[in-house]
Amino acid sequence: MKLKFSWDTGIGIGIILFGVFILLNALNMPDMPLGLGPGDFPEIVSIGLIICGFILTFQSFFISEKTKKIYSKSSVKDVLILIFISLLYVYLVKYIGFLYLTPFLMLATMYLFGYKKLPYAIVISVIFTLLVYYVFYGIFKVPLPQFSLFLNRRDKSPK
């Protein structure tokens, strides 16, 4: 019988490895004379993960998954771009500030979603950012990141 390798096979193996990694870490933690040691609960969890990982891997050899492709190239690209620009936003916002950077993130996201009317997109992004800034910074007093590119960062930026 020919064994089939699928996404689930890989995920199953990944879970086993992750379980083993937790287990090895947990086994190094000290035991307690009475009650649970800090490693005991993670040990139980890791053993559960290893067992489930084995079952998933084993099942994946025999249960054929739907032949439908799980990922399409273009959608994965879009998803990764969105996460990347959002993480970039998180990195840059402490220098540029919420007020100036957020419209760009919104514009980029709208573009990714296929919104092509640029003038409308600009108006919506700016108005929405101003509104959110006013509500959260003005009313709720959330210390949203401010422009601090040329200032001493330690004084201005949140952690």
Add this chain to the structure above:
Amino acid sequence: MINYWVEGLKIALQPNNLLLMLIGTVGGIIVGALPGVTSSMGIILLLPFTYYLDPKSALLMLAGMYSGSMFGGSISAVLLGVPGTPSAAATLIDGYPLGRQGKAGKAIFTALIASFSGGILSGIVLVFLAPILASFALRFSPIDYFALAIFGLSIIASVSGKHLLKGIISGLLGLFISTVGIENIRGSTRFTFGISQLSAGFELLPVLIGVFAITEILMELEQKGQETKIQHRISEVFLTKEEFKSIIIPILVGAIIGIVIGVIPGTGGTIATFLAYNVLKNISKRKEKFGKGAVEGVAVVECANNAVTGGAMVPTLALGVPGDVVTAVMLGAMILIGVRPGPLLFQATPDLVYSFFAGWFIIQFMMLVVGFVSTLTAPYILEIPKKILMPIVLIFAIIGSFAIRNSLYDVAIALIFGLLGYFMRKHNFPATPLILGIILGPMAEQNLNRALILSGNDYTVMFKSPISLTLLILAVLSILLGVISGKREGKVGGVKKWREKMK
């Protein structure tokens, strides 16, 4: 007791609280109506607005969002042929054909009356049952709490549907995540790998925002925010006298089934609606009308749907164990606004509990009025394009994860969990078990530790305490129930197929 009610009513009737409940209810109806924005997501996105409120007011606002979104789901089911929330899937069966017959207004109006009745009737059960359950739970010893956490985790079986193994893996990952950071036993750090931010563990909210909001945005991005066209216009709204009479029995059937299913942890709206629909169809004299546009069909489903809300709040409030997916998120939301559900809540802050109870009923009446207005304005709400909506949701998600402790690190966590949630969703790993694991993990670990210290490392103590034993047996039953209903899911969950058939 009367004093508590008077005090609770006073708090709920304060003008600012009334306004917050109204905002919550309106927001809930809009969120419920918009396909792609679920009740859970609505509750999470509302959270940043509630940090700055008194916990009582915040809880009332969240309750408005919860109840409103349950009704809102029916609007898109009727007008778009797409359920706005998973539990409105069964509303499609009769709601959509009613729309085709030009009775979309009647279908939504029926849904509104039924949702209102479900909310009120389940609210009555909530206010009677939750305090009794809570006072009983005061007798719980640490090992009973451990068994309760296991019982709570057993609902993984039912929320996972047919992907039980993947649900368990997701739950175990959640349990692991709950162990990251400073542990409660010796005060040492675990699994931080030298990253100082990890020593405080993972904040619940960024994780919630990640797996519920960001993941949803990424899933929508795949479709490029594909819009669903409005299929039906609102015309007749009011029901005739005969139609009114015909929905009384369905409402009662829906209420009973919804409340019972809601109270049992691990069941939830989708199961209750399909079960109530089938029961009514079997006892009805006009079986042939079902599926072709019977107002009774809409009434029973929508009543059951909203009856679940009050029912599911019973174990959530009294025991701190969620009744279904949405209450799991509600439980997380409550913890974040500083309300720790469980038996002690009723003793320590009765004013909060009773203001919530009083607010619950006020919200149902608000929903009746706002729901009626939204019936007329619904087509405009549904025209908000996802291409604009999703970027707005993203900004809210970023603000929400930032505002909890003013940390950009939490925003990054939300984004990473969003990507993890996307990967999980693509491979059929349900996200709710992950959240259950994170919430219930510390409860299980700390109480097992206490119980073992008290009993001198005797593990059999969990079978010696009658309460713990009962809870463990219930956990086993809950898993069996989940496995059985998971197997049946394929039979009842085929909304897509059904829709194609209708076309």
